[in-house]
Amino acid sequence: QKEVEQNSGPLSVPEGAIASLNCTYSDRGSQSFFWYRQYSGKSPELIMFIYSNGDKEDGRFTAQLNKASQYVSLLIRDSQPSDSATYLCAVGALSNFGNEKLTFGTGTRLTIIP
């Protein structure tokens, strides 16, 4: 079983609609959760992070965390063609050295259809 699982997609969403990206993780000790966006041929860039159960909103993006269900999601409202990218979910857990080690999912490819 993979430690961090994402639907690889592709996920196609009409422009202006809400895109919903999901991620599940296996380590119950995980403490931090990140969403990175990666355009084709580019490196990942951080768009959201969340540590507490519930929702966290930043502009058109909302991250949702449910630790009991080991589930984290990213909602993108008013989707734009520029949102077309691969979205990587990363989960952090404490290592033996006291720092966080991130484990990435394989990513969901999102396409916004004009």
Next chain:
Amino acid sequence: KAGVTQTPRYLIKTRGQQVTLSCSPISGHRSVSWYQQTPGQGLQFLFEYFSETQRNKGNFPGRFSGRQFSNSRSEMNVSTLELGDSALYLCASSLAEGQDVLAKNIQYFGAGTRLSVL
């Protein structure tokens, strides 16, 4: 503030050769992590360095090694290259210390080095 810098951006090598990749972290960041990204496997963790010491290591063979210098710059070396080593190699830096527990572990990625093994 300059971002994470990786050099070179592209490399072409043949099987059996070795290669060294370089990563300069964001100024003030002391942790550098290395990842291998391939279409089939996604982003795989190689290792992490902090204060010139390897702290965490992924499940890669010993042909993959790294080091970190006193200025936090890091190098990754792959010896006896195999065709399967063709990938995008990414490094990411983080503060890794400080009072802000939330911010110190956020990783920022460089543009990557694309390695092709022929």
